[in-house]
Amino acid sequence: MSLPTEAVTLTVHAVLFDMDGTLVDSTAIVEQVWCEFAGRYGLDIDEILRTSHGIQAKDTVRRFAPAGADIDALAEELGEMERTRTSGIVAIPGAAALLRSLPADAVALVTSADRILADVRMRAAGLEMPTTAVTSEAVTRGKPHPEGYLRAAALLGVDPVDAVVFEDAPAGIAAGLAAGIRTIAVGPNTGELPDGVLHIRDYSSVSATVEHDEDGRWTISFRL
Incomplete structure (x- = not known):
């Protein structure tokens, strides 16, 4: 590049x-929120961060959330976490x-x-x-x-x-x-x-x- x-x-x-x-x-907030999401479900945070940049959160949740998860509810929860964090x-x-x-x-x-x-x-x-x-x-x-x-x-x-x-x-x-x-x-x-x-x-x-x-x-x- x-x-x-x-x-x-x-x-x-x-x-x-x-x-x-x-x-x-x-960046710091985005990575913090996705790290919490990955930790909750035992997911590969490096892969999430590699593929989620610039993508709607719901699309990333849909891709990585475990089977049977409420995609809309999870996306809304993550969105609320992001909306209340502005430090940095x-x-x-x-x-x-x-x-x-x-x-x-x-x-x-x-x-x-x-x-x-x-x-x-x-x-x-x-x-x-x-x-x-x-x-x-x-x-x-x-x-x-x-x-x-x-x-x-x-x-x-x-x-x-x-x-x-x-x-x-x-x-x-x-x-x-x-x-x-x-x-x-x-x-x-x-x-x-x-x-x-x-x-x-x-x-x-x-x-x-x-x-x-x-x-x-x-x-x-x-x-x-």
């Missing part, structure tokens, strides 16, 4: 962000400044978290929740399915080819690419990247220039 050796400029009309690992560092949550470096530099009506959050958890984590990290947010309740198929990103692009009124996705997890990167959206990988947990996907460590060196084009649409030029 390599960083661009020279600055790259990317111009789009809309920006779609994942949350955990992309805007918000909640911080913004990814540079995320706050980048969000402030972007026009509100050209930004969406697309997360596998539910709306309550998304609000809790964004607030704990000191980040403003985008007006447009596609959370787990708004989709029937979670990442790596592209439904969430396609819905967000539609809500912002842009063609997928005119947007960009920032994602940190293999499932989310796959979702962005499946939606036909240019995708930028963020952070250390992206796995092996598909051809053409750029990688950034965080947003410390990312800047955006915002203008209107001749049709009155936002034109956002990122320097990566």
